[in-house]
Amino acid sequence: MMMKTILYPEPSNWAALSLRPQKEAADLDSIVRNVFDAVKRKGDEALLHYTLKFDGVKLSSLTPEKSLPESCFTSVSPALREAIRLSAGNIELFHSSQKDDVKVVETSPGVFCRTESRPVEKVGLYIPGGTAPLFSTVLMLAIPARLAGCREVILCTPPRADGSIDPSILYAAMITGVTSIYNIGGIQAIAAMTFGTETVPAVYKIFGPGNQYVTAAKQEATRAGVAIDLPAGPSEVLVIADSTSNPEFVAADLLSQAEHGEDSQVMLVSTDVAVVEKVLLALERELAWLPRRTIAATALEKSRAVILASHDECISFSNMYAPEHLIIATENAADLVGGVMNAGSVFLGQYSCESAGDYASGTNHTLPTGGFARSYSGVSLQSFIKRITIQEVSPAGLKNIGQAVITMAAEEGLEAHAEAVRTRLNFLRYV
Amino acid sequence: MMMKTILYPEPSNWAALSLRPQKEAADLDSIVRNVFDAVKRKGDEALLHYTLKFDGVKLSSLTPEKSLPESCFTSVSPALREAIRLSAGNIELFHSSQKDDVKVVETSPGVFCRTESRPVEKVGLYIPGGTAPLFSTVLMLAIPARLAGCREVILCTPPRADGSIDPSILYAAMITGVTSIYNIGGIQAIAAMTFGTETVPAVYKIFGPGNQYVTAAKQEATRAGVAIDLPAGPSEVLVIADSTSNPEFVAADLLSQAEHGEDSQVMLVSTDVAVVEKVLLALERELAWLPRRTIAATALEKSRAVILASHDECISFSNMYAPEHLIIATENAADLVGGVMNAGSVFLGQYSCESAGDYASGTNHTLPTGGFARSYSGVSLQSFIKRITIQEVSPAGLKNIGQAVITMAAEEGLEAHAEAVRTRLNFLRYV
Numbered sequence: 124m125m126m127k128t129i130l131y132p133e134p135s136n137w138a139a140l141s142l143r144p145q146k147e148a149a150d151l152d153s154i155v156r157n158v159f160d161a162v163k164r165k166g167d168e169a170l171l172h173y174t175l176k177f178d179g180v181k182l183s184s185l186t187p188e189k190s191l192p193e194s195c196f197t198s199v200s201p202a203l204r205e206a207i208r209l210s211a212g213n214i215e216l217f218h219s220s221q222k223d224d225v226k227v228v229e230t231s232p233g234v235f236c237r238t239e240s241r242p243v244e245k246v247g248l249y250i251p252g253g254t255a256p257l258f259s260t261v262l263m264l265a266i267p268a269r270l271a272g273c274r275e276v277i278l279c280t281p282p283r284a285d286g287s288i289d290p291s292i293l294y295a296a297m298i299t300g301v302t303s304i305y306n307i308g309g310i311q312a313i314a315a316m317t318f319g320t321e322t323v324p325a326v327y328k329i330f331g332p333g334n335q336y337v338t339a340a341k342q343e344a345t346r347a348g349v350a351i352d353l354p355a356g357p358s359e360v361l362v363i364a365d366s367t368s369n370p371e372f373v374a375a376d377l378l379s380q381a382e383h384g385e386d387s388q389v390m391l392v393s394t395d396v397a398v399v400e401k402v403l404l405a406l407e408r409e410l411a412w413l414p415r416r417t418i419a420a421t422a423l424e425k426s427r428a429v430i431l432a433s434h435d436e437c438i439s440f441s442n443m444y445a446p447e448h449l450i451i452a453t454e455n456a457a458d459l460v461g462g463v464m465n466a467g468s469v470f471l472g473q474y475s476c477e478s479a480g481d482y483a484s485g486t487n488h489t490l491p492t493g494g495f496a497r498s499y500s501g502v503s504l505q506s507f508i509k510r511i512t513i514q515e516v517s518p519a520g521l522k523n524i525g526q527a528v529i530t531m532a533a534e535e536g537l538e539a540h541a542e543a544v545r546t547r548l549n550f551l552r553y554v
Numbered sequence: 555m556m557m558k559t560i561l562y563p564e565p566s567n568w569a570a571l572s573l574r575p576q577k578e579a580a581d582l583d584s585i586v587r588n589v590f591d592a593v594k595r596k597g598d599e600a601l602l603h604y605t606l607k608f609d610g611v612k613l614s615s616l617t618p619e620k621s622l623p624e625s626c627f628t629s630v631s632p633a634l635r636e637a638i639r640l641s642a643g644n645i646e647l648f649h650s651s652q653k654d655d656v657k658v659v660e661t662s663p664g665v666f667c668r669t670e671s672r673p674v675e676k677v678g679l680y681i682p683g684g685t686a687p688l689f690s691t692v693l694m695l696a697i698p699a700r701l702a703g704c705r706e707v708i709l710c711t712p713p714r715a716d717g718s719i720d721p722s723i724l725y726a727a728m729i730t731g732v733t734s735i736y737n738i739g740g741i742q743a744i745a746a747m748t749f750g751t752e753t754v755p756a757v758y759k760i761f762g763p764g765n766q767y768v769t770a771a772k773q774e775a776t777r778a779g780v781a782i783d784l785p786a787g788p789s790e791v792l793v794i795a796d797s798t799s800n801p802e803f804v805a806a807d808l809l810s811q812a813e814h815g816e817d818s819q820v821m822l823v824s825t826d827v828a829v830v831e832k833v834l835l836a837l838e839r840e841l842a843w844l845p846r847r848t849i850a851a852t853a854l855e856k857s858r859a860v861i862l863a864s865h866d867e868c869i870s871f872s873n874m875y876a877p878e879h880l881i882i883a884t885e886n887a888a889d890l891v892g893g894v895m896n897a898g899s900v901f902l903g904q905y906s907c908e909s910a911g912d913y914a915s916g917t918n919h920t921l922p923t924g925g926f927a928r929s930y931s932g933v934s935l936q937s938f939i940k941r942i943t944i945q946e947v948s949p950a951g952l953k954n955i956g957q958a959v960i961t962m963a964a965e966e967g968l969e970a971h972a973e974a975v976r977t978r979l980n981f982l983r984y985v
Contacts, residue, residue, distance in 0.1 A: 203965055206958035213661035213955070220659045221669065228651045230644035230916035238652065241895050243929050255967035291965060327929040342777070345785070350929035354776070369981070375974040382970040414969050460944060464672050471946040474978055478971035479947050482962045483955040485661035486943040498674050498758040498781035500941040510931040512917040513891060515902040516910050524644070524914040527637035531913045534634055534722060536686035538845050539813040540909035543806040547905055550800070 125406065125423035126391065128399060130430045134439075141444040143357070143388055143493055144425040151339040155310055159343055162314035167321045173311040180282045182306065185322040198290035207295055210483040211262050217485030218267045221504035233520025240508045242272035243350075245324065247316035248301070249331030249341075252281035252308055256289035257332075263487050263502065264330045265299035271507035276301050277324060279316060281308025309333075313340035317349050328352070330502065332489065352502050356493035357386035360477055361446035361466075363437045364402065366395040367454040369473055373398070374405035376450055379478050381419035381426070390444060391428040392437045399428050438462040445496040448477050465496045518551050556837065556854035557822065559830060561861045565870075572875040574788070574819055574924055575856040582770040589741040590748070590774055597751035604742040609683075611713045613737065616753040629721035638726055641914040642693050648916030649698045652935035664951025671939045673703035674781075676755065678747035679732070680762030680772075683712030683739055687720035688763075694918050694933065695761045696730035702938035707732050708755060710747060712739025740764075744771035748780045759783070761933065763920065783933050787924035788817035791908055792877035792897075794868045795833065797826040798885040800904055804829070805836035807881055810909050812853035813846040821875060822859040823868045830859050869893040876927040879908050896927045949982050 132140060161169040167185055175181050227237045248264045250257055261278065268276045278301045280292055288306050296304055305323055307315060319325030328350040329341055341351045360380035364373050377389040393399050406423065410416050431437050438459055441449055445465035453459065456471040463469055467490030468480055481488045489502035516524070525544045532540035563571060592600040598616055606612050658668045679695045681688055692709065699707045709732045711723055719737050727735050736754055738746060750756030759781040760772055772782045791811035795804050808820040824830050837854065841847050862868050869890055872880055876896035884890065887902040894900055898921030899911055912919045920933035947955070956975045963971035 202961050206961035209662070209955065209958040210962065213665065216661045217659050217667045220657045223654075226651045228648050228916065230647045231640070231914075234644065234910075234915050236648045236916045238934070239891075244895060255965075257966060259962055259966065345776075346773070348785075348925065350926070354779075371977055371981070372974070375970065375977045378970040379968070379974045382968060409970075409973070413973075414967070419970065457946070460670075463942065464675060465940070466942050469942060469944040471944065474949050474952045475945055475947040476952075476974040476978065478959050478963055478968075478974045479665075479952065479955060480943075480945055481971060482959045483662075484665050484945045484947060485659065485667045486945050491940075494779065495781070496940065496942075498940065500939075501943060503669070503941060503943075505936070505941070508931075509896070509922075509927065509929065510934060510936070511894065511897055511900060511927075512911075512932060512934075513900040513902065514906055514911055514915045514917050515888070516906040516915060518905050521905045521907075521910065524640065524910060527640040528909050528913045530633050530637040531641065531690055532909055534686075535688060535690065536845070537810070537813060537909075539806065539809040539840075539850065540912060542840070542844075543803070543810045543907040543909045546802055546806045547907065550802075 125420060126403060126426045126428050128428040128430070131432060132429060137440055137443050140427060140429060143359070144386060151336060155336070155339045155343045158310040159314045159317070159347070162311055162320065163318045170307055170311050170315055170320060173309070174282065174307060177309050177311070178281055180284060180286055182282060182286050185305065185307070199294045203291065204294065207258065207262065207298070210259070211266060211298060213483055213485035214262055214266045215270065218270050218487070218504045231520060231523045233517040233523055235515045237513050238510045239513060241511055242274070243328045243507055243509060244273060245275040245326040246273045246507060247326035247329045248276065248278045249312060249329060249333055249337060250278060250280040250292060251333050251337065256292050258291040258295040259482050259488065260331060261292055261295035261301070262299060263489050265296060265301050267487070267502065267504045268507050269300040271504055273507055275324060275326065277316065277326060278304045279307045279312035279323070280304070282306035310336050310340040313337060313344055317344045317347050330489070330506070352489060352506055353491055353499055354495055356495070357388065358383045359388045359390070359446055359492055360448040360450060361390040361392060361441050361444055362450040362452055363441060364391060364393045364395070364398050365434065365453040366398055368398055368452040370398055370401035370405050372473055372476070373402045373452055374409055376477055377402070377406060378409055378413065378419055379476070380448065381422035382413065382415040385418050385421040387422040389422065389426045390446065392440055393428065393430055394433060394437060396430055399430060403428070434459055435462070441466065445494045447490045447492045447496060448480070450475065450477060467491050467496045467501045521547055522551070556851060557834060557857045557859050559859040559861065562863060563860060568871055568874050571858060571860060575817060582767060586741055586767070586770045586774045590745045590778070593742055593745035593751065594749045598753050601738055601742050601746055601751060604740070605713065605738060608740050608742070609712055611715060611717055613713060613717050616736065616738070630725045634722065635725065638689065638693065638729070641690070642697060642729060644914055644916035645693055645697045646701065649701050649918070649935045662951060662954045664948035664954055666946045668944050669941045670944060672942055673705070674759045674938055674940060675704065676706040676757040677704050677938060678757035678760045679707065679709045680743060680760060680764055680768060681709060681711040681723060682764050682768065687723050689722040689726040690913050690919065691763065692723055692726035692732070693730060694920050696727060696732050698918070698933065698935045699938050700731040702935055704938055706755060706757065708747065708757060709735045710738045710743035710754070711735070713737035741767050741771040744768060744775055748775045748778050761920070761937070783920060783937055784922055784930055785926055787926070788819065789814045790819045790821070790877055790923055791879040791881060792821040792823060792872050792875055793881040793883055794872060795822060795824045795826070795829050796865065796884040797829055799829055799883040801829055801832035801836050803904055803907070804833045804883055805840055807908055808833070808837060809840055809844060809850055810907070811879065812850035812857070813844065816849050816852040818853040820853065820857045821877065823871055824859065824861055825864060825868060827861055830861060834859065865890055866893070872897065876925045878921045878923045878927060879911070881906065881908060898922050898927045898932050952978055953982070
């Protein structure tokens with residue numbers, strides 16, 4: 124059978140059970156640095172060169188797609204356009220709620236502090252090509268970018284064989300206000316957005332998923348001073364199930380994660396041996412007809428079912444694993460969520476399937492993987508915003524905190540810091 | 555004279571005027587990787603080895619400081635303790651205001667989404683040694699860590715010559731609830747917090763400033779899967795002054811930045827030539843008596859005074875520079891702040907000196923430098939928190955968004971995603 128079942132492991136073994144499949148540690152650094160160096164020096168010429176070399180596509184031009192081509196209307200079915208609009212509406216509604224209010228705090232009398240939000244002015248979205256056009260990721264990145272007020276929202280995605288861009292990606296980009304779109308993918312796209320070329324503008328922050336080359340390129344972009352959304356990695360789900368869970372639903376959720384890629388991982392954590400057995404049977408049955416069954420089966424081989432003694436232990440195990448997606452498919456799901464410390468996005472109850480969040484519930488599907496949920500949040504409106512602190516100190520305020528500043532600055536050996544206060548306090552003595 | 559004055563530069567020249575002093579691009583990667591590798595393999599033994607090698611200190615033990623030693627009370631003056639407590643109170647008040655409320659959004663009928671905050675459970679604070687003990691940075695990092703609810707807050711700081719830790723750092727750590735303190739600095743401290751050793755626990759996120767070695771080590775920590783607060787760099791200030799500004803105050807603020815380090819940069823941007831001339835004279839006068847005058851003079855040599863035609867141009871120039879600290883010392887300071895797009899922290903008016911924010915206004919002094927204010931925020935409560943999204947989809951909710959999910963998943967070639975919805979909708983047809 125595919126998933127390995129582990130019965131009542133000791134807590135001392137949980138860390139080992141939380142390990143992700145080891146990646147082959149291909150050192151991509153030299154490839155990435157060569158491409159970055161070439162794009163920095165040669166600009167568009169390097170983009171054309173690497174698109175031919177890596178993607179096998181000879182581009183006639185890099186002219187960005189600036190206006191909505193007719194093909195968006197003719198090639199994207201009305202049903203898909205309607206689905207995209209429903210999803211976009213929910214994503215917009217949820218991300219709008221993440222706006223911060225400005226609260227002015229008078230920390231000492233006469234000392235007024237506040238935080239104001241400003242958009243990252245120029246952002247770049249990377250949308251992978253590969254087996255299918257991920258127009259849903261366009262929605263997840265471009266909608267909060269527009270809500271944040273980003274001035275330039277550019278998008279890079281690998282060209283199809285004829286050099287064009289998939290119409291569903293174009294459609295999603297157009298309705299979300301992406302300002303320009305480029306048919307460039309892979310390392311060279313990340314390098315282009317890092318340095319800028321004759322055609323592609325440089326940006327301040329790069330978002331979006333990708334394979335190991337794109338991930339390594341985003342890491343290199345940070346060395347060049349460009350921010351990134353998240354360290355990316357293979358997708359994963361952890362499902363907590365008990366005797367009340369529907370095994371068919373659980374199996375369907377595990378498969379919807381497993382089909383993402385051979386390096387995906389799914390974890391089933393349960394208080395009930397019987398339900399796990401039923402889930403495993405359902406998995407075998409459902410796998411048989413799945414178009415992506417080879418991918419899913421490979422992912423399941425690296426996956427685990429863990430039986431634990433209580434719901435609390437299930438939550439503790441999940442916290443150690445820190446899943447990208449956590450489905451709590453138990454009776455008392457809402458009661459358990461308070462104990463969740465580390466997770467990207469949580470799905471509560473029998474009907475909150477992961478695919479709902481992947482597409483249409485309104486939450487973001489760009490989430491921390493590989494245990495990064497211990498320290499990172501998923502993409503949100505805040506990912507496109509900087510928080511600037513602002514302070515206004517009145518003469519009375521400076522009198523209230525000035526001596527503390529002078530004392531601390533002097534102790535740290537920073538006399539000019541102290542003097543900036545003294546000069547002002549002296550002046551105030553004579554006005 | 556020290557600062558170079560540029561009169562009415564063309565906007566096309568602003569980018570060049572916004573450049574930071576070039577760092578000597580020492581490639582520290584191999585040193586950093588060697589230390590990381592040694593600490594990962596040999597743990598404490600490597601920490602003792604590198605502390606002797608790099609810091610010249612032979613440590614008798616790595617036992618952390620766990621309880622407040624007597625020396626905190628005897629060596630830290632009552633005036634300093636009072637100053638630290640005032641500062642800590644203001645920092646706590648301001649950072650408390652950054653807590654998020656949970657807002658539940660019903661994105662489609664029956665689809666409930668919300669965001670909940672959770673602390674990063676284990677954080678490591680790095681406090682540099684060097685010319686003075688930076689106890690103020692302890693306050694800036696440990697207070698939001700405690701407010702966020704971080705379970706483990708560990709602190710590493712280089713040992714003094716006798717292996718001990720400065721009492722003012724100990725005092726600040728103790729009153730802010732740091733859970734353990736280690737007398738280790740530099741690359742080896744960052745490596746210890748990344749991998750954990752027999753004595754030092756591994757953490758999920760590392761905070762704090764440092765020299766180029768520490769900065770390179772923090773970059774290496776991200777490659778090992780540990781998050782960091784910010785890419786660090788030399789400190790800087792940009793002051794916007796007009797004919798109403800007090801030249802003595804402006805000069806004092808420029809000096810308080812310049813004394814930080816020889817690689818610091820200060821920028822004066824003004825609509826008024828006369829005030830700039832007065833500031834330059836005041837700088838010369840004040841520099842003469844400053845204890846750190848050699849450092850400050852070197853920093854000033856790399857600094858600039860730029861004369862522009864209007865307040866709006868001053869703000870535009872500042873946005874291009876993206877200063878860590880922005881002082882708007884003009885008459886209408888509060889009216890200009892709306893135009894500020896890129897800055898770490900803003901100081902409004904004649905009495906809001908940078909040193910107030912460095913120590914005691916309540917805002918955080920860990921801020922983005924080197925132009926990173928274009929894409930990064932300074933440290934805040936949010937830096938110690940992850941935002942987890944939570945969705946609860948009712949049966950009615952799934953009926954409302956299910957078809958959109960099925961349509962989009964099928965288009966992206968992810969049939970199992972669609973099936974997870976279909977299975978549930980089929981089930982609901984029969985209950």
